[in-house]
Amino acid sequence: MTDEDIMLEEPTKPFITIGDVQVFIEDLPEEGQQIFGRLQRLTQKKANAILDLEELQAGIDMYSSRIVQIYSADAPEQPNDSENTDEDS
Numbered sequence: 302m303t304d305e306d307i308m309l310e311e312p313t314k315p316f317i318t319i320g321d322v323q324v325f326i327e328d329l330p331e332e333g334q335q336i337f338g339r340l341q342r343l344t345q346k347k348a349n350a351i352l353d354l355e356e357l358q359a360g361i362d363m364y365s366s367r368i369v370q371i372y373s374a375d376a377p378e379q380p381n382d383s384e385n386t387d388e389d390s
Contacts, residue, residue, distance in 0.1 A: 315341075317329075317340075
């Protein structure tokens with residue numbers, strides 16, 4: 302078994318970088334581990350919120366486009382500004 306095989310089998314341990322030093326979570330005191338867990342949870346919630354906002358915006362854009370299509374299909378034809386009509390006189 303090579304060193305590369307060993308590295309592939311060993312799962313990566315969670316860590317946080319503090320002052321350019323990687324600190325493994327298991328090396329933190331209990332309170333630090335709890336805070337790290339909360340940071341992970343909040344980071345995941347933020348990522349989910351961003352995805353939700355992107356989906357909401359896509360829905361808003363789709364419905365906005367659809368209502369413009371519906372209005373354009375049913376709207377009476379408007380005369381161009383360059384056309385002279387007898388009604389203006």
